Amino acid sequence: MKVNEITSAIEAYAPLAYQESYDNCGMQVGDPKQDVSGVLITLDVTEAVIDEAIQKGCNLIISHHPLIFKGPKRICGNNYIERCIIKAIKHDIAIYSSHTCMDKTTGGVSAKMAEKIGLTDIRPLDEEKHDDKIIGLGIIGTLPREEDALAFLKRVKETFEVGSLRHTHLKEGAKVKKVALCGGSASEFLGKAIAGKADIYLTADIKYHQFFDVEDHIILADIGHFESEQFTKEIFYEIISKINPKFAVHISESKTNPINYL
Secondary structure, eight states: OBHHHHHHHHHHHSOGGGSOTTOOOEEEESOTTSBOSOEEEESSOOHHHHHHHHHHTOOEEEESSOSOSSOOSOOSSSSHHHHHHHHHHHTTOEEEEOOHHHHHSTTOHHHHHHHHHTOEEEEEEEEEEETTEEEEEEEEEEEEEEEEHHHHHHHHHHHTTOSSOEEOOOOTTOEEEEEEEEEEEOGGGHHHHHHTTOSEEEEEOOOHHHHHTTTTSSEEEEOOHHHHHTTHHHHHHHHHHHHOTTSOEEEOOSOOOOOOOO
């Protein structure tokens, strides 16, 4: 199996045309026509992930976050990005990333989050039309039954293995039925969550003053960037496994979350 056979399947699911203008999805390193000995799936590409790929005999790494984002001006090993590129090339390891296109596609990052907490009747939070298809960032949907807000947040914390969940004030007796969420950094969609009459909005990278913007219109919760997107690895695994169920596909065991909690 060739690299481009695998990446074509990913692009059929999450077309590169969906990516945001600032993004850099697609091939990052390597030859698309190279034969694949094994695939390693990760959220982020780090030196530990490259080493793991070497150890497991994988010469293709599929990541959510692009290794090359802004574009290095030189490859001299001065930072982890440059070192990853050098090591990948030395070991004939190809690297491919599907970022905002996987965020926006039907059944993408936020839809996987919604699945994990049992949302139904889902639709994109920030809708856009692309070739007569409705796609978009985030998800808004409903729980099968109303839940106590604190109990719901505790369930989210456990499901996403959140080290420290930050949230706005919970009114006494607060309940949750309609949920808005968006994987990664997406505090800019708070207004859309409020307009959609969601009881709570789950996302990451919320700034201090943005918690004030809620003004009791909605519960706002920061569940962590890595934590919110971690299940994206399952999407990649499912796509590749459908091509050939017997093919060697591994989900990385390397810890790539740069944030630690006391």
